[in-house]
Amino acid sequence: MAWFExxxxxxxxxxxxxxxxxxxxxxxAEKYDPQPFHTDPEAAKDSHxxxxxxxxxxxxxxxxxxxxxxxxTAPKDESKPAPDGRQAPQGGPSPGxxxxxxxxxxxxxxxxxxxxxxxxxxxxxxRPYQGIIRSLNEGFNQDGELVFSFIGQxxxxxxxxxxxxSEG
Amino acid sequence: MIYWEDVPVGHSFTTAxxxxxxxEVxxxASEYDPQPFHLDEEAAKDSIxxxxxASGWHSCxxxxxxxxxxxxxxxxxxxxxxxxxxxxxRPLYAGETVKVTVNCINARPSESRPTMGLTxxxxxxxxQAGETIMTTESWLMMGRRPANAATxxxx
Numbered sequence: 001m002a003w004f005e006x007x008x009x010x011x012x013x014x015x016x017x018x019x020x021x022x023x024x025x026x027x028x029a030e031k032y033d034p035q036p037f038h039t040d041p042e043a044a045k046d047s048h049x050x051x052x053x054x055x056x057x058x059x060x061x062x063x064x065x066x067x068x069x070x071x072x073t074a075p076k077d078e079s080k081p082a083p084d085g086r087q088a089p090q091g092g093p094s095p096g097x098x099x100x101x102x103x104x105x106x107x108x109x110x111x112x113x114x115x116x117x118x119x120x121x122x123x124x125x126x127r128p129y130q131g132i133i134r135s136l137n138e139g140f141n142q143d144g145e146l147v148f149s150f151i152g153q154x155x156x157x158x159x160x161x162x163x164x165x166s167e168g
Numbered sequence: 169m170i171y172w173e174d175v176p177v178g179h180s181f182t183t184a185x186x187x188x189x190x191x192e193v194x195x196x197a198s199e200y201d202p203q204p205f206h207l208d209e210e211a212a213k214d215s216i217x218x219x220x221x222a223s224g225w226h227s228c229x230x231x232x233x234x235x236x237x238x239x240x241x242x243x244x245x246x247x248x249x250x251x252x253x254x255x256x257x258r259p260l261y262a263g264e265t266v267k268v269t270v271n272c273i274n275a276r277p278s279e280s281r282p283t284m285g286l287t288x289x290x291x292x293x294x295x296q297a298g299e300t301i302m303t304t305e306s307w308l309m310m311g312r313r314p315a316n317a318a319t320x321x322x323x
Contacts, residue, residue, distance in 0.1 A: 031229075048247075096257075100250045
């Protein structure tokens with residue numbers, strides 16, 4: 001992957017798509033969120049959703065799956081080692097996310113296409129060898145409607161340590 | 169059944185505890201988040217996280233199930249419009265025992281759906297040492313009490 005310094009704000013990556021089958025929706029929900037509108041197609045008809053819908057955390061987990069998949073299928077990494085010999089980043093952990101919205105239900109057999117857009121880079125005085133990349137992540141259904149979005153964050157290594165600008 | 173009216177601001181509860189197995193961490197990560205620190209004990213030791221730990225999204229799903237078992241299973245829950253913020257504060261290592269403490273911090277009726285209300289919650293997942301693993305703030309849609317519904321169970 002690219003070093004923190006080389007990631008451009010505005011970069012868009014299409015992550016691919018996933019079809020949420022009934023079986024897929026029910027299998028996830030029985031483990032983690034067995035509310036009837038996620039596990040029982042008949043009971044779901046009587047809910048305000050009017051039918052089976054995917055658990056929100058399932059929609060988010062599939063974003064992660066496709067994000068990792070996109071990293072693995074990306075063109076071979078051209079990033080050079082750092083001057084001190086460290087290899088280019090493999091992707092780091094996340095401190096969390098903001099503004100996650102389940103905008104519309106994801107129904108059985110819906111195909112959701114995900115994309116990620118870099119929106120902000122944050123320098124860290126406390127971690128000179130890392131920065132935070134913030135991204136807007138979105139999922140659209142087969143009719144092009146936005147169904148899911150959130151602002152994600154990742155700690156990404158810097159090629160050269162951050163030098164805090166001197167005052168004055 | 170617990171309806172929107174039955175959850176006052178300030179309502180708080182703590183879920184049951186659950187120990188997270190290595191197998192469960194690897195199973196979730198294999199399908200949804202296949203990174204070395206979620207998949208392989210040896211590789212995880214050498215990583216920035218220092219040991220095999222659950223995907224952050226797995227932590228969210230585990231918290232959801234714990235809260236479901238304590239609340240959603242007996243409440244008129246109708247889904248969530250989203251999560252304002254989620255912080256992954258420490259790794260959730262395989263073998264740790266976690267629980268979630270839940271607080272209702274705000275509530276309002278739905279403007280568009282007269283049969284629903286919204287409740288605003290914080291969740292805090294802690295481990296066996298009382299250390300905070302994860303915090304979230306979110307909204308939950310709930311059905312309002314129908315005129316002919318029975319009185320709520322005491323809780």
